[in-house]
Amino acid sequence: MMKKNGFTLAEVLITLAIIGVVATLTLPALMTNTNEQQSIAGLKKGINTLTEAAQMNSALEGFDYSGLVTNEKKTTDEVGNAQQSLYGLITTRASVDVGKSGTGKGWRQNGSTNTTNFVIYFRDGACISFNPNAMSTVITGSHGSTAKDGIKIVYDVNGNKSPNILSNCAKKPAGQGADIAQGSAKLEDICIKENRVIKDQFGVVLTGGYALPNGPAARWAVAQ
Numbered sequence: 001m002m003k004k005n006g007f008t009l010a011e012v013l014i015t016l017a018i019i020g021v022v023a024t025l026t027l028p029a030l031m032t033n034t035n036e037q038q039s040i041a042g043l044k045k046g047i048n049t050l051t052e053a054a055q056m057n058s059a060l061e062g063f064d065y066s067g068l069v070t071n072e073k074k075t076t077d078e079v080g081n082a083q084q085s086l087y088g089l090i091t092t093r094a095s096v097d098v099g100k101s102g103t104g105k106g107w108r109q110n111g112s113t114n115t116t117n118f119v120i121y122f123r124d125g126a127c128i129s130f131n132p133n134a135m136s137t138v139i140t141g142s143h144g145s146t147a148k149d150g151i152k153i154v155y156d157v158n159g160n161k162s163p164n165i166l167s168n169c170a171k172k173p174a175g176q177g178a179d180i181a182q183g184s185a186k187l188e189d190i191c192i193k194e195n196r197v198i199k200d201q202f203g204v205v206l207t208g209g210y211a212l213p214n215g216p217a218a219r220w221a222v223a224q
Contacts, residue, residue: 035198035199036198038157039157039167039198039199039200039202039221040198040221040222040224042126042157042158042200043155043157043202043204043213043218043221043222044221044222045124045126046122046126046128046155046157046204046211047155047204047211047212047213047222049094049122049211050090050094050128050155050204050206050211051209051210051211052093052094053089053090053093053094054089054093054206054208054209054210054211055209056093057089057092057093058209063084063089064089064208064209065086065089065150065151065206065207065208065209065210066207066208066209067084068084068085068086068089068139068151069084069085069139070084070085070139071085071086071132071133071135071136071139072085072087073085073087073102073118074087074088075087075088075091075092076088085139086120086130086135086139086151086206087101087118087120090120090128091120094122095122095123095124096120096121096122096123097121097122097123100119100121101118101119101120101121102118102119103115103116103117103118103119103132104116104117104119105119105121106119106160107119107127107129107156107159107160108160108164109129109154109164109165109166109201110164110165110166111164114129116131116133117129117130117131117132117154118130118131118132121159125158125159125161126155126156126157126158126159127155127156127159127160128153128154128155128156128204129153129154129156130151130152130153130154134152135151137149138150138151139151149207150205150206150207150212150214151205151206151207152203152204152205152214153203153204153205153206154166154201154202154203154204155201155202155203155204156200156201157200157201157202158200161200162200163199163200164199164200164201165197165199165200165201166199166201166202166203166217167197167198167199167200167201167202167215167217167218167221168197168215168216168217169190169191169195169196169197169215169216169217169220170190170191170195170216190216190220191216191217191220196217196220197217198217198220198221202214202215202217202218202221203215203217203218204218
């Protein structure tokens with residue numbers, strides 16, 4: 001008589017329990033890493049898009065981010081010339097959802113709706129947010145001032161979708177002392193794994209013909 005080999009019910013249950021424990025321990029880390037990589041890829045794409053928009057506009061219209069002179073939501077002036085505004089530059093040189101863009105428009109940061117910032121939504125689901133009032137300090141028609149200071153914006157890789165949290169570094173876990181002072185510390189010392197929070201929003205500065213990462217988290221992400 002032929003003897004049949006197989007697993008007992010107890011062996012199957014023990015195996016499933018082990019698989020469940022391993023999955024519970026590894027899946028959160030795997031999901032975090034996947035989300036990090038998606039955010040990093042989104043930031044790099046956004047920086048490329050914003051840089052290409054400025055450089056294309058410079059070639060065709062003769063001005064880039066350092067040549068902006070108004071905060072108004074216009075793409076042309078009264079006689080049909082390209083309006084030298086951030087909104088005008090980006091909407092004429094990138095794929096933008098004009099209907100969704102404007103002041104407020106449901107953009108969120110850290111869980112709160114921001115009703116004062118101007119938001120420009122891109123067709124790929126990303127958006128940028130900036131305070132038009134704060135921009136008046138750098139958009140003065142003086143190219144040197146604007147090029148030096150740049151226009152600080154927040155780039156959100158997935159628009160209004162959660163988590164809507166600004167990426168940051170040097171945030172130590174509770175009970176491990178004060179956060180690292182970012183002023184003089186090296187990037188590799190600030191953005192170590194334990195101190196790094198990479199989410200869907202990043203600081204970016206627009207200066208001249210370029211979009212550049214603004215802040216340790218954004219600079220770390222672009223360096224990957």
